[in-house]
Amino acid sequence: MDAAVDASTSQFELNEEQRAIQEMAQAFAADRVAPNALDWDRRKHFPADVIRETGPLGLGGIYVRDDVGGSALGRLDAVLIFEALSHADPGFSSFISIHNMVASMIDRFGNDEQRQRFLPKLTSMEWLASYCLTEPGSGSDAAALKTRAVKSGGDYVLNGAKQFISGAGDSDVYAVMVRTGADGPKGISTIVVPKDAPGLSFGANEHKMGWHMQSTRQVIFEDCKVPAENLLSGEGAGFGIAMAGLDGGRLNIAACSLGGAQSALDKALSYTAERKAFGSKINQFQALQFRLADMETELQAARIFLYAAASKLDRKAPDAGKWSAMAKRFVTDTGFNVANDALQLLGGYGYLHDYGVEKLVRDLRVHQILEGTNEIMRVIIARALIGR
Amino acid sequence: MHIVVCIKQVPDSAQIRVHPVTNTIMRQGVPTIINPYDLFALEEALKLRDVHGGEVTVLTMGPPMAEDSLRKALGYGADRAVLLTDRYFAGSDTLATSFALSQAIAKIGETFGRPDIVFTGKQTIDGDTAQVGPGIAKRLDLSQLTYVAKIASIDLDTREIEVARRAEGGTQLLKSRLPCLITMLEDTNEIRRGSLQQALCAARSQVVKWTAADAGIDDLTRCGLRGSPTVVKRVFAPTARAERAAQIDTAERGLQDIADELIADILTRRPALEHELAFNSGT
Ligand SMILES: Cc1cc2nc3c(=O)[nH]c(=O)nc-3n(C[C@H](O)[C@H](O)[C@H](O)COP(=O)(O)OP(=O)(O)OC[C@H]3O[C@@H](n4cnc5c(N)ncnc54)[C@H](O)[C@@H]3O)c2cc1C
Ligand SMILES: Cc1cc2nc3c(=O)[nH]c(=O)nc-3n(C[C@H](O)[C@H](O)[C@H](O)COP(=O)(O)OP(=O)(O)OC[C@H]3O[C@@H](n4cnc5c(N)ncnc54)[C@H](O)[C@@H]3O)c2cc1C
Numbered sequence: 001m002d003a004a005v006d007a008s009t010s011q012f013e014l015n016e017e018q019r020a021i022q023e024m025a026q027a028f029a030a031d032r033v034a035p036n037a038l039d040w041d042r043r044k045h046f047p048a049d050v051i052r053e054t055g056p057l058g059l060g061g062i063y064v065r066d067d068v069g070g071s072a073l074g075r076l077d078a079v080l081i082f083e084a085l086s087h088a089d090p091g092f093s094s095f096i097s098i099h100n101m102v103a104s105m106i107d108r109f110g111n112d113e114q115r116q117r118f119l120p121k122l123t124s125m126e127w128l129a130s131y132c133l134t135e136p137g138s139g140s141d142a143a144a145l146k147t148r149a150v151k152s153g154g155d156y157v158l159n160g161a162k163q164f165i166s167g168a169g170d171s172d173v174y175a176v177m178v179r180t181g182a183d184g185p186k187g188i189s190t191i192v193v194p195k196d197a198p199g200l201s202f203g204a205n206e207h208k209m210g211w212h213m214q215s216t217r218q219v220i221f222e223d224c225k226v227p228a229e230n231l232l233s234g235e236g237a238g239f240g241i242a243m244a245g246l247d248g249g250r251l252n253i254a255a256c257s258l259g260g261a262q263s264a265l266d267k268a269l270s271y272t273a274e275r276k277a278f279g280s281k282i283n284q285f286q287a288l289q290f291r292l293a294d295m296e297t298e299l300q301a302a303r304i305f306l307y308a309a310a311s312k313l314d315r316k317a318p319d320a321g322k323w324s325a326m327a328k329r330f331v332t333d334t335g336f337n338v339a340n341d342a343l344q345l346l347g348g349y350g351y352l353h354d355y356g357v358e359k360l361v362r363d364l365r366v367h368q369i370l371e372g373t374n375e376i377m378r379v380i381i382a383r384a385l386i387g388r
Numbered sequence: 389m390h391i392v393v394c395i396k397q398v399p400d401s402a403q404i405r406v407h408p409v410t411n412t413i414m415r416q417g418v419p420t421i422i423n424p425y426d427l428f429a430l431e432e433a434l435k436l437r438d439v440h441g442g443e444v445t446v447l448t449m450g451p452p453m454a455e456d457s458l459r460k461a462l463g464y465g466a467d468r469a470v471l472l473t474d475r476y477f478a479g480s481d482t483l484a485t486s487f488a489l490s491q492a493i494a495k496i497g498e499t500f501g502r503p504d505i506v507f508t509g510k511q512t513i514d515g516d517t518a519q520v521g522p523g524i525a526k527r528l529d530l531s532q533l534t535y536v537a538k539i540a541s542i543d544l545d546t547r548e549i550e551v552a553r554r555a556e557g558g559t560q561l562l563k564s565r566l567p568c569l570i571t572m573l574e575d576t577n578e579i580r581r582g583s584l585q586q587a588l589c590a591a592r593s594q595v596v597k598w599t600a601a602d603a604g605i606d607d608l609t610r611c612g613l614r615g616s617p618t619v620v621k622r623v624f625a626p627t628a629r630a631e632r633a634a635q636i637d638t639a640e641r642g643l644q645d646i647a648d649e650l651i652a653d654i655l656t657r658r659p660a661l662e663h664e665l666a667f668n669s670g671t
Pocket of ligand 2: 394395396423425426447448449450478479480481482483485489507508509510511512514515516517518519520521618619620
């Protein structure tokens with residue numbers, strides 16, 4: 001894609017198909033998600049029904065191959081979808097993003113039988129999926145994970161716990177990174193655990209700052225039996241699978257910040273056009289105009305950066321991983337700052353739930369932490385720059 | 389089954405502003421939508437296709453940018469879209485619009501198969517006349533089913549159709565034959581949401597673009613401004629009147645007599661009108 005900017009929409013130039021994808025996702029988000037987002041947040045309600053509606057629309061396997069019901073689109077297409085959904089609700093969008101990450105891992109690394117067994121139900125969203133890498137004792141240093149899987153007859157028996165798992169308890173399948181071999185990344189495998197596996201249980205829903213519409217729980221394995229046919233690829237391939245998922249997942253999470261931040265900026269623009277102080281509309285104060293100008297500039301820079309990183313991954317450019325990391329770091333930092341600035345522009349009302357901006361600030365904060373913290377993104381970028 | 393749905397691109401009335409001085413509608417920069425009634429018609433057509441098989445063709449007459457609304461219709465799942473666009477159509481009133489659309493529908497019939505049903509909306513939200521549907525039906529000699537709330541049944545073997553029609557004071561159940569023209573009411577359908585695949589199909593498909601000549605229209609004097617006898621003198625909001633409307637019983641006397649009498653009555657109240665009418669028909 002050319003790095004041209006379309007004059008009519010002041011947007012990175014998208015082709016007709018990408019625009020159609022964007023419009024379709026925007027329409028769904030505006031009708032079905034945006035009107036409910038604050039309510040879901042307040043009630044900590046997981047909208048399984050609305051999430052499942054996205055399956056028949058083709059959002060359950062955006063970049064999964066089409067023989068199993070996927071939409072077979074690219075990473076930039078996906079970014080446009082997550083940006084559109086997160087304009088309505090970053091938490092909702094992130095859930096769909098994680099589900100897609102798992103579906104694509106099974107699509108890429110599963111064998112034929114596994115693809116046929118899991119993907120039609122995942123792409124249709126009949127089943128929802130969670131991604132289980134983090135453990136109580138290991139987050140950034142994911143390769144230090146301890147959850148063990150031991151082969152016994154036709155099963156693997158799992159023991160250990162995963163921490164901070166989005167959708168835990170609500171999802172139907174769990175892509176779990178487990179240790180089947182020695183310490184370090186080479187001893188890790190990925191296995192798909194169904195919700196009804198014996199010995200699988202879930203911790204309490206964590207009380208957290210944002211992302212209230214979905215649960216975050218521990219996933220606990222106590223002699224949990226999983227059929228050996230559920231192992232993706234071979235033993236020892238798990239760390240690579242987990243990282244491959246995250247490479248694209250990072251772009252999605254960044255897109256979830258972009259849309260949320262755009263929504264905050266939109267709210268700030270309309271609020272400052274109405275609110276009066278000292279005898280004029282507050283958007284007539286140059287200090288605030290400059291703030292708005294900076295927010296727009298930084299957000300557009302983030303958008304172009306993210307779209308460029310996504311097209312790198314689409315074209316399988318050799319430096320796509322570095323670009324994903326850079327985009328994740330830059331877009332999630334920018335997104336949070338823009339949302340936080342928007343809150344300030346709404347004054348005391350920005351701090352009130354009903355105005356919708358404080359929720360965006362709370363939701364976007366975690367994007368700087370998960371799918372690799374922004375410090376870890378710098379580790380990845382520096383490694384690519386300097387070498388190990 | 390082949391179904392043609394006529395859709396019109398109209399300004400989104402929710403976002404229309406009226407010029408404070410001239411009191412005219414400011415169309416500049418107002419986003420456009422598919423006329424809501426036409427969307428209900430499209431949904432009904434898609435449902436029929438999903439059950440009985442066949443194709444849905446959407447048709448609009450309008451400027452090149454009306455292609456947007458056709459693409460939207462393709463995104464909902466229509467199979468084909470025809471844009472009738474030509475500078476000769478500019479300034480069409482309902483007479484010229486129904487003429488051009490019926491010619492195009494005839495051409496669609498020749499090219500893609502004769503339609504079994506032509507749908508229009510009950511009326512548009514900008515012109516509001518509700519004349520175009522009946523105008524098409526008359527010209528194409530289709531059975532005319534207006535103000536339809538629901539299609540009760542269709543039998544493709546006997547070519548019979550049953551519809552529920554909203555009438556004053558109740559619902560009529562009408563039986564008719566295909567081919568027919570149906571004008572659809574509002575709120576009759578929940579509009580479906582197009583999937584990603586359909587959005588992509590819409591973006592990938594070609595909209596068929598026809599000029600007047602392509603649609604087989606030879607008589608250009610019946611198109612656009614030239615074919616439009618309607619003259620808008622003034623647009624205003626009518627004030628509510630004190631006197632009540634009288635109900636005329638058509639059982640006692642012939643319609644022609646009643647009409648003559650009414651016209652005579654109007655002319656005695658507004659004598660200037662007689663002169664104007666004579667003037668207009670003379671040109
Ligand atoms: C709401 C929520 C949802 C989540 N969902 C999921 C999920 O679905 N699946 C899943 O697997 N995980 C999930 N996580 C976990 C998340 O990915 C981890 O929290 C994250 O990777 C950080 O790990 P940690 O919390 O253990 O922090 P630590 O790794 O302990 O890091 C603590 C601090 O040290 C910094 N740090 C660590 N190492 C370095 C280094 N080498 N150089 C510089 N700084 C460093 C970190 O950046 C951080 O600031 C979720 C977390 C949250 C909060
Ligand atoms: C008094 C008056 C004066 C007007 N003067 C002018 C003028 O000077 N210049 C001008 O450009 N316009 C003018 N118009 C607008 C123009 O006449 C109408 O917009 C047009 O003829 C369609 O009529 P309508 O909108 O009332 O449609 P209706 O009869 O209310 O529409 C019924 C249905 O017909 C179908 N339909 C209508 N129009 C189209 C279309 N273009 N393509 C496909 N399907 C369609 C739709 O399914 C619609 O739901 C005028 C309208 C009025 C009422």
